[in-house]
Amino acid sequence: MKKKALFGLLSGVLSVSIVLSGCSSTNSASGKQNKDPGYPTKQIEVIVPFAAGGGTDLTARAMSEYLSEEWGKSVVVVNKPGAGGATGTQEVLKQGSKDGYSVLVQSVSAVSALYAGNTNLPFSVEDQQFLAKMTGEPLAYVVSADAPFKNINELNEWVKKNPDKFTFASNGPTAIGTFGTIQWMDSIGADFSKARLVATNGSGDALPKVAGGHITLAVQGVSEVSNLTKAGKLKILGIAAPERSPFFPDVPTMEEQGVKDIDVSLWYGASAPAGTPDYVVKKWETTINKMVKDPKFLEKLDSINVRPDYMNADDFTKSVEEETKDYTEIAKEKGLVK
């Protein structure tokens, strides 16, 4: 009797879970149609391919709050982390509905850097309809607060003299930190092939190891380094941006210190599967453009140390294509992809 009851219970629960999973993926087979039914008419699911609480997640949540209010329909953020952002990305691009109700919010790490570093992904940039770039932040070059370098030039000299002693933290061979390091070393004429990459698992892993002097350098987003810098454990030698960061007005830019040609930066943007109708793209473009000027939204961005950086769908697509091309070239040239 007991066994029967057990199996009955199990199959009951299983069937419930199957029904649940069936509901979550509403695959209406609408292709490219251009008649606007008054989008959005129902709830939109936004997938973030990284863990809750990270930079991408924070931007996505600030966005969903604004859009829910603006459109009067709920915009729900769902985190599907894994495989450097590939898991959640694949889910939307390959399995998501093409009607604007399945949307992706990513950072550069899950797009250009991912495409450049992996040749055998189950999806490609052709599967992706970019909607709008929303926010961005420049990269900060940080060393331990106790490190003997007062500015980036002292580090430049040291690296050129001690190429085989130099280590840097990055989240993988083709993570954004690696590209940041390469561009800096190329710019100052140092030898990247001698530099040793210590692969770390996100900034929470990398930064304390730099602060403790175990790794020489980390190249991470300004928002990520701000806590340990304010705590006096890290020193920002330079920020790769045309202007000084409003969050660290005393820190000079890389360019001010004579290190030119660094254009790598972090960005966060929205996209959908290819084949999503034009009216959806238009709606996102106009609303996001309005959002990045909204004072309440800007205040939220300030609290996470991120700046608005709007781009419409076409410009965004072009910039990603160029960026991917650049990164792929760099990756090939430096032997990052095997």
Place this chain on the structure above:
Amino acid sequence: MEAVGMLLNGFTDALTPINLMMAVIGVLVGTLVGMLPGLGPTSAIAILLPLTSVLGPVEGIIMLAGIYYGAMYGGSTTAILLNIPGEVSSVPTCLDGYPLAKQGRGGPALGIAAISSFVAGVLGVIGLVFFAPILANQALKFGPPEYFALMILALTVIVNLAGNSIIKGLIMGLFGYMISMVGIGPSGGQPRFDFGIDALSAGFDMISIIIGLFAITEVLKGMEEKQTAISVGKIGSVYPSRSDLRKSSKAMFRGGIIGFILGILPGCSTAVTTFLSYDIEKKMSKTPEKFGKGAIEGVAAPEAANNATSSAGFIPLFALGIPSSPPLAILLAGLMIYGLQPGPVLFEQNGSFVWTVIASMFIGNVMLLVLNLPLVGLWAKLTQIPYGVIAPIILILSFIGAYTVRNNSFDVFVALVFGVLGYFLHKYRWPVVPLILCFILGPLLEQSFVQSLSMSKGEFSIFVERPISLTILVISLVLFVISIILIRRTKTRVKEVVGTDLDISE
């Protein structure tokens, strides 16, 4: 004292309504599961782990920690009244608690147990306040080689968690480590062991495996065992007399101190310290012949040791990332889910989080005393809830929990598979805790190993050249030997008392 200031700040955060509520829920659930047969703190924390995707880190960990130390109070109730030790660590409490209950003095025994638990719990948390920052101040001195050494130290815990056979424990650990490798590698970014299956390319979700092994397995076990309702006799007043208090006050402190000092050692379980403190109390007593026949000190000492050890367990957990017991291993998983990697850096980067949780433990212990003294009769009645009611609830919560973490039905399937697997592992006495420990720590071990070697250009000497790393490795070796000795001793004592081999890892 910087720590005291931080702690006071922690109190202001811990006393906000939401955090206070979380602590209440935690200790209530903890007391309940500590008492219910067939459901322990490990399963309870496992079932509630998915709440981490809804709650913030502070609220979530306050609640989960509350379950953990709350269960230590609950465990004594069934031990004293029904002679059913919920865990092996409650066995010594039975020795004198049950005779007292039969003499109609169950009430005072429960009272002394609650008071001892409270005194030791508070002692333990005070110790935590002073010890943890000492370790944590070394935070930034820990680079990859030191972390690697720390992981090796953590793995010596397997000896304590393995139960009866260390070999079986090691095999299970290896199995857990292999499961942790499925998915994208932590350093190179290449997919491993996914056999071309998309669902596997993201690796196994920690929560679904934990839910499977600890919640679903528990239900399957419970369905097999015959659960009979047991009635509880008269309890009497729970407020102990003055002579009871005088007799047990020294035992309380001794038990608390023994429990705490051994509890700081990474991996020292409550089963070890409760037996040890009971035996020491008996040796020091002027009337050792009364032990086993209803000596109140025999309840006070092990209960105090139990709680002191469990509070002290937070020191290696927070400061080194080493869990000393199965529930703490699950709690470690909870911290990792929040991206709060325990270890020396935790105090540095998330100081306010840690101190809020510690402050909540003071509050939680006070609540437990309040809950336990007057309400103990009510709690005792709850032990009569039939398992047929509890089991389906656990099962449904488990499935919902496994699904919601990544909104993925594959994870539900994984939970189910591991639930069935866990059942058979239990049946044939293969310990699952080493599996989960290695599953959690495996990626960290691998990553710190690879990071160290990238720093040293592939020279293995980096692990012994650096003083901190070398010291930790030496300590690991010493601890490994001590653990084996202590476990042997505890095993013989358990056998003497219970008459059979018990799984002392539970």
